[in-house]
Amino acid sequence: MTRRHADALQAILRNSSSPWMDGSGELGSVVISSRVRLARNLEDVPFPHLLSENDASSVLKKVLQAADSIGDKGFGGPVIQVSLNELSPLDCQVLVEKHLISPQHAEGKAGKGLLLRRDEAAAIMVNEEDHLRVQVLRSGLELEEAWVLASGIDDLFEQNLDYAYDERIGYLTSCPTNVGTGIRASVMVHLPALAVANETSRVLTAVNKVGLVVRGLYGEGTEGQGNVFQISNQITLGQTEKEIIENLSLVVRQVVTEEIKVREMLFKNHRIEVEDRVFRALGILSNARKLTSDEAIKLWSDLRLGVELGMVPGLEIKDVNEILVLSRPNFVQKYFGAALTANERDVRRAELVRKHLASRGV
Numbered sequence: 001m002t003r004r005h006a007d008a009l010q011a012i013l014r015n016s017s018s019p020w021m022d023g024s025g026e027l028g029s030v031v032i033s034s035r036v037r038l039a040r041n042l043e044d045v046p047f048p049h050l051l052s053e054n055d056a057s058s059v060l061k062k063v064l065q066a067a068d069s070i071g072d073k074g075f076g077g078p079v080i081q082v083s084l085n086e087l088s089p090l091d092c093q094v095l096v097e098k099h100l101i102s103p104q105h106a107e108g109k110a111g112k113g114l115l116l117r118r119d120e121a122a123a124i125m126v127n128e129e130d131h132l133r134v135q136v137l138r139s140g141l142e143l144e145e146a147w148v149l150a151s152g153i154d155d156l157f158e159q160n161l162d163y164a165y166d167e168r169i170g171y172l173t174s175c176p177t178n179v180g181t182g183i184r185a186s187v188m189v190h191l192p193a194l195a196v197a198n199e200t201s202r203v204l205t206a207v208n209k210v211g212l213v214v215r216g217l218y219g220e221g222t223e224g225q226g227n228v229f230q231i232s233n234q235i236t237l238g239q240t241e242k243e244i245i246e247n248l249s250l251v252v253r254q255v256v257t258e259e260i261k262v263r264e265m266l267f268k269n270h271r272i273e274v275e276d277r278v279f280r281a282l283g284i285l286s287n288a289r290k291l292t293s294d295e296a297i298k299l300w301s302d303l304r305l306g307v308e309l310g311m312v313p314g315l316e317i318k319d320v321n322e323i324l325v326l327s328r329p330n331f332v333q334k335y336f337g338a339a340l341t342a343n344e345r346d347v348r349r350a351e352l353v354r355k356h357l358a359s360r361g362v
Contacts, residue, residue, distance in 0.1 A: 005080045008118055012080075013094045013334055016326035016356075018120045018137075023317030025140015029308045030256045032188040032228065032321065035099075036146040036245075038134040038154050039173045039182040043162040047174040048127045056111020056127050063126045066160035067115050074156040076149060080116045084109040090339075093330035099137065101125055122149060124157075129174045130182075132157065141252060143185055143245045151241070169237065180237030185245055187252045188217075192227045192305040193262040196277075200227070203258050207231055212251055217297075226297035226324070231255065267309060278306030285323070286357050290343075291350040296327035314361050326352050 020033050041047060042059060051059065064081055072078050084092060084105070092106040101114060105128040113126035125133040134157070136150040164172040171182040178184065194200045204214045213234045217225045231252055233244045266274050281302035285291075291299075304320045306312045325331055332349050333340050340348060 005082065006086075008078075008080050009082055009091075009116070012098075012100075012116070012118070012120065013091055016322045016331065017318070018098060018325070020121060020137040020139045021318060021321040021324070022139050023321065025138060025142045027253070027256050028140040028317065030189055030191070030259050031141045031252065032139075032190055033099075034138045034141055034143045034146050035186045035188070036136050036143065036150045037184040037186075038132075038150055039130040039171065039175075039178045039184070040132040040134065040154065040157070041164040041172055041174070042131050043164045045131065045164075048129060048131060049174065051111065051127065053110045059131050060111050060113045060126050062161060063115075063124070063132060063157075064113065066157055067124075069160050070156045075115075075117050075122050075153060077121070078118045080114075080118060082114040082116065084112040084114060090330055090334055094328075094334050097328040097331050098325055102128060102133075104128055105133075122153060124153070130178070132161075141187060141249065141256075143187065143249055147183075147185070147241060147245055177234060178236050180235075181239070181241050181244065183236050183241050183244055184232055185248050186215075186230045186232035187248065188228060188230050189252065189255060189259070190226075190228055190301065190304060190308075191255070191259050192301050193266055194259055195227045195301075196266060197262050199258070199262060203255060204229065207251060207255065210247075210251060211235065212248065225294070226301040228301070228324075263305075263309065274305075274309070275311060277302050278309075278311055282306070282312060282357075282362065285353050286362060287354065288350045290346040291327070291353060292346055293327060293329055293349065296323065296349060296353065300324055300327065312362070315357075319356075319360050322356060323353055326356060 045059060060083065067081065095101045096103050096106050100116060100120060100123055105112060105125050111127050115124040117123065121137055123135045134150050134154050136146040138146045166172060170180040173179050173182055191200055194203055207214055211234055212231055215230045217228045233248055281299040285299050285303060300320065300323045307315050307317055307320050327349050329345055332345050332352060335352060336348050
């Protein structure tokens with residue numbers, strides 16, 4: 001990694017704000033972000049879980065060479081090239097907390113790499129579950145826009161690399177559920193009103209019944225912390241990318257409708273209780289001297305609901321969304337440049353959140 005790339009990456013790691021978290025985009029009051037990932041593998045090369053360290057390094061070299069041939073224009077902006085073995089474990093975990101790599105990608109760094117657009121909107125994980133995972137993130141419900149960019153990047157790499165592809169079934173992937181188009185489209189939603197009304201389980205169970213899968217804040221194997229859930233397609237074989245995206249968008253719109261309906265009911269019939277919940281969260285976040293990560297994300301959810309309902313003048317959704325990153329354990333340690341005990345993290349986290357809100361005049 002060149003000094004220029006290293007400096008740019010460190011700036012990203014210390015920044016709690018990302019364009020895809022700015023609250024813009026369609027249905028941004030409920031939908032935090034849209035993401036499209038494409039799984040691709042190189043022809044005649046074992047899948048990453050079977051690769052030797054030398055072969056993994058060879059795959060990374062080929063992908064980086066292809067990226068050099070494509071240039072920044074192919075990504076739509078300047079790109080940072082990173083070999084994960086050049087990063088500390090802390091830096092890798094911050095990338096996970098910012099949703100720029102997966103928890104799996106942060107484990108066992110030999111031969112693993114990352115191509116990251118500087119505005120964090122597009123990335124390629126190298127040697128994660130597949131040789132390439134092309135990822136695009138957008139704010140709000142913008143799956144179609146994310147797909148267009150991801151597909152464009154993928155097409156350029158396919159011109160420079162020999163992909164593992166079968167004329168009958170499509171792209172070959174490490175996980176059978178990704179075979180075919182190799183697309184995993186997901187939408188991150190915030191559902192606090194459904195949680196208050198004890199309706200979350202009913203709505204998300206219905207989502208599962210139509211062939212979609214619901215995961216937590218950091219994807220597979222994680223819980224819905226802060227009433228945040230990721231809804232994604234489960235199968236990629238037998239459907240076109242257009243069909244997958246249209247189906248997911250339709251279901252997400254129905255979930256959003258349910259959430260907004262319950263918000264309106266709560267605000268109409270239980271306004272004092274909602275206001276009390278929101279302003280208690282704001283009061284604690286603005287004044288607490290210690291905050292655990294679990295407490296911070298629960299309070300974040302209540303505060304974001306208040307901002308979404310227009311109850312907190314001076315705060316925008318993007319301001320609240322930053323708390324989602326800056327309150328995470330590894331980001332706190334990265335920000336203060338030191339390994340911290342759990343108690344020290346709680347103190348520093350509270351300090352960081354207080355300063356953030358104070359800078360917004362709250």
